[in-house]
Amino acid sequence: MKKTGFVLSVLLFAGFGAMAQQEDPAEMKPQMTEIWDPEVRLVTPGKTPQDAPSDAIILFDGIDLESEWTSADGSKPGWKVEDGCITVVKGAGTIKTKRVFEDFQLHIEWRSPEEVTGKSQGRGNSGVFLQERYEVQVLDSYDNRTYRNGQAGSIYKQHAPLVNVTKEPGKWQTYDIIYTAPRFNDDGSYFTPPVITVLHNGVLVQNHSKVRGPTVFIGIPEYHVKPHGPGSIVLQDHGNPVSFKNIWIREL
Numbered sequence: 001m002k003k004t005g006f007v008l009s010v011l012l013f014a015g016f017g018a019m020a021q022q023e024d025p026a027e028m029k030p031q032m033t034e035i036w037d038p039e040v041r042l043v044t045p046g047k048t049p050q051d052a053p054s055d056a057i058i059l060f061d062g063i064d065l066e067s068e069w070t071s072a073d074g075s076k077p078g079w080k081v082e083d084g085c086i087t088v089v090k091g092a093g094t095i096k097t098k099r100v101f102e103d104f105q106l107h108i109e110w111r112s113p114e115e116v117t118g119k120s121q122g123r124g125n126s127g128v129f130l131q132e133r134y135e136v137q138v139l140d141s142y143d144n145r146t147y148r149n150g151q152a153g154s155i156y157k158q159h160a161p162l163v164n165v166t167k168e169p170g171k172w173q174t175y176d177i178i179y180t181a182p183r184f185n186d187d188g189s190y191f192t193p194p195v196i197t198v199l200h201n202g203v204l205v206q207n208h209s210k211v212r213g214p215t216v217f218i219g220i221p222e223y224h225v226k227p228h229g230p231g232s233i234v235l236q237d238h239g240n241p242v243s244f245k246n247i248w249i250r251e252l
């Protein structure tokens, strides 16, 4: 929804409220508050909540990586495709979707290496960047302390997850991410900030979390640069062989 659309919606809603207030409740009929058209669009759900519904874009089907993904420089992605999943190859760099997105619902499954090496941020680290800027952290946070706003399910260095529901290393895990892109003022600041909700293995870990600015490793994230448009989904190469599969997205 654009800024003007948002303002219009607020005015319409306020107008409806004022109109309803003028009606004598005793005079109102149930039908007066029933909205029939347009009919809600039909979507066929997947067999399970993990399976893509009929209106999803399949970003990785277990076989074909190159149709939807490139390396950051636009070349072919250098990650390993094997056994129905993709795995980070250290040094191959991040990969990103060719398509760009605004508001969406994203499903992605990930697995940290069964063989545990390293600790804290050095163990099973990757990440899902929304619009190329805002990182939902992927980390092996099973019996692995690190700073709370940098563990699995965090919005990296901005919001800790509400709980830690990380499975054992080597087990597949799910993220379901609902993302509302920022809208901008003319001076480049956020009119509304990015908002992120995350379910980790079906459990709510980010509840409508407002983002301060693009993810940074050092310093306080603040948005004070120029507005950005739609962006790719980016998966991070942090040097650990983290795997991903069953990636689909619904544009909202």
Ligand code: MG
Binding pocket: 125, 126, 127, 135, 137, 138, 236, 238
């Ligand atoms: Mg990361």
